[in-house]
Amino acid sequence: MAEPLPPTGSRIPGIGLAKGLAVTLRTMTKKTVTAQYPDTQPDLPPRSRGVIGLFEENCTVCMLCARECPDWCIYIDSHKETIPAAAPGGRERSRNVLDRFAIDFSLCMYCGICIEVCPFDALFWSPEFEYAETDIHELTHERDKLREWMWTVPAPPALDPAAEEPKEIAAARKTAEKLAATQATQATQAEPDEPTVSTEPREGES
Numbered sequence: 001m002a003e004p005l006p007p008t009g010s011r012i013p014g015i016g017l018a019k020g021l022a023v024t025l026r027t028m029t030k031k032t033v034t035a036q037y038p039d040t041q042p043d044l045p046p047r048s049r050g051v052i053g054l055f056e057e058n059c060t061v062c063m064l065c066a067r068e069c070p071d072w073c074i075y076i077d078s079h080k081e082t083i084p085a086a087a088p089g090g091r092e093r094s095r096n097v098l099d100r101f102a103i104d105f106s107l108c109m110y111c112g113i114c115i116e117v118c119p120f121d122a123l124f125w126s127p128e129f130e131y132a133e134t135d136i137h138e139l140t141h142e143r144d145k146l147r148e149w150m151w152t153v154p155a156p157p158a159l160d161p162a163a164e165e166p167k168e169i170a171a172a173r174k175t176a177e178k179l180a181a182t183q184a185t186q187a188t189q190a191e192p193d194e195p196t197v198s199t200e201p202r203e204g205e206s
């Protein structure tokens with residue numbers, strides 16, 4: 001419950017002003033914490049949530065990020081492309097091709113849900129934060145800009161040397177080894193046979 005005000009007669013004249021001046025004096029003598037940006041760059045943690053980078057090679061246009069975004073500020077356009085069958089008699093396949101991927105950072109609340117839900121590791125946090133604009137419409141950034149930010153994403157921490165090899169790396173390594181072995185075999189088979197040198201004396205020679 002609010003404290004009742006003292007009767008008007010018992011108030012000391014000028015007490016409010018004195019209190020205000022005391023607050024001003026206290027604040028003036030405190031050490032300043034204002035960061036003089038942009039003259040001084042802030043010392044941010046390397047994994048700050050500055051902006052979202054897109055690694056578009058990994059994006060399969062599954063639309064999960066756009067559907068889960070609570071602000072509906074991810075805009076994706078795509079079209080379907082038919083891939084011919086790999087072998088005669090095989091079936092044609094179709095795949096989604098990304099036409100547009102944009103994020104409106106004037107709506108984004110940096111919750112990170114899109115990054116969390118992306119099943120193909122196509123979205124990452126970048127610590128880049130210097131993208132202020134004077135026009136709010138220019139805060140919608142398209143795939144080229146999102147891709148540029150991708151290169152400012154810090155590298156993942158090194159794996160524990162005792163950890164089991166990740167499945168995808170093991171699969172890629174085995175494929176590379178198999179390919180190298182096939183190429184080596186083909187190179188050996190393609191080499192011409194060594195010319196045979198005859199030691200028999202030719203006719204007329206003694």
Ligand code: SF4
Pocket residue numbers: 068069070071072073074103107108109110111112113114115
């Ligand atoms: S960080 Fe959150 S609000 Fe911003 S685009 Fe991703 S899901 Fe949407």
Ligand code: SF4
Pocket residue numbers: 058059060061062063064065066076117118119120121122123
């Ligand atoms: S969730 Fe990932 S793969 Fe799916 S559309 Fe979004 S960025 Fe692309």
